[in-house]
Amino acid sequence: MNEDDESERPGPDADAVRSKPVEDNSLGRLLTLSDGIFAIAMTLLALGLAVPELGQHPTDATLRHALARNADSYWSYLLTFAVTAGYWGRHRRLMRSVVQIHPSLVRDTMFLLVLVAAMPFPASLLGRYGSEPIALALYGAFNALATLTLIVMSSDVRRLQLSDRELSADADYAHRRMSWLSLVVFLLCIPAGYVLGHRGPYVLLLLAIPARLVWARNAAGHLRSRALDR
Numbered sequence: 001m002n003e004d005d006e007s008e009r010p011g012p013d014a015d016a017v018r019s020k021p022v023e024d025n026s027l028g029r030l031l032t033l034s035d036g037i038f039a040i041a042m043t044l045l046a047l048g049l050a051v052p053e054l055g056q057h058p059t060d061a062t063l064r065h066a067l068a069r070n071a072d073s074y075w076s077y078l079l080t081f082a083v084t085a086g087y088w089g090r091h092r093r094l095m096r097s098v099v100q101i102h103p104s105l106v107r108d109t110m111f112l113l114v115l116v117a118a119m120p121f122p123a124s125l126l127g128r129y130g131s132e133p134i135a136l137a138l139y140g141a142f143n144a145l146a147t148l149t150l151i152v153m154s155s156d157v158r159r160l161q162l163s164d165r166e167l168s169a170d171a172d173y174a175h176r177r178m179s180w181l182s183l184v185v186f187l188l189c190i191p192a193g194y195v196l197g198h199r200g201p202y203v204l205l206l207l208a209i210p211a212r213l214v215w216a217r218n219a220a221g222h223l224r225s226r227a228l229d230r
Contacts, residue, residue, distance in 0.1 A: 030109055034095075037058045037113045038088045044120045045077050045084070048127055076127035079204060083143060084119055086182075086211075087112070090150050090175060097163040105162060108153035117148040126201065133193030136200045140189025147183045151176070181210035 050073070052066035092111070098105070122139040129135040154176070157163055185206045193200035 006092075015071060017213065030106065034091060034109060034113060035088075037117050038084065038091075041116045041119050041172075042081055042084050042088075045081055045123055048073055048120065048124045050079055072130050073124075073127035076123050076130065079207075080119060080123035080126075083207070084116060087116060087146055087150065090179070093175065094150070094154055094157060098157060099164040101158050102162055104156045104160060105153070108149060110154055112146060112149045112153065112227070115142060115149065118142070119146075130201045131198040133197075133200065136193035136203075137190045139184045140192075144183055144186035144190075147179055147186060151179050151183070154179075165176065173205050177213065178210040181213070182207060 050070065050072065054062055054064065054066055058066075119142065122135075122142045123137040126139045185203065186207070188203050189200070192203040196203070
């Protein structure tokens with residue numbers, strides 16, 4: 001064998017480099033995209049907070065009355081911001097343990113982001129026309145789909161074994177129960193406007209129940225942990 005052949009043959013270092021798999025950052029990019037869309041959607045919610053137009057010399061009483069007339073927009077903003085932040089929190093807790101990408105995970109995440117990106121639309125409808133049944137029905141439908149998507153995503157992570165660890169039984173049960181109870185509340189919103197009329201949006205106050213239950217369960221778990229540590 002001549003020297004030219006030996007010089008053209010790749011050495012062991014080149015073979016190792018060639019056979020080494022390229023690191024895939026698809027999971028990191030998916031998380032970055034998710035956080036970005038959540039941040040933009042939550043920021044756009046504030047665009048529905050319009051300042052009243054009262055002319056050149058409004059009085060204090062006139063301004064207070066105008067702000068009171070826009071109260072529905074303000075509470076719709078606060079409610080939707082809290083609901084969307086809850087989606088982000090549940091998504092973060094779920095994805096924190098995921099170590100590999102899968103087409104089902106990408107599909108679930110994209111569908112969730114479609115709903116989150118459009119969340120300012122039903123929020124504005126509820127703030128401006130909350131007494132109309134269709135506004136509350138659309139708000140409930142949007143959020144029911146978002147909640148159901150998170151439930152499916154959590155199921156896919158467990159089914160496909162995409163996580164490197166299992167959630168504790170208490171934490172997993174608590175968050176799954178909160179998701180299902182929230183789903184029930186949002187589904188109730190769809191007929192509530194037609195059945196209860198202008199009182200329909202009060203059904204959304206039921207969202208405090210699953211949040212309170214999870215908080216109480218977490219607090220009890222912390223107390224038990226502290227008692228065992230002593």
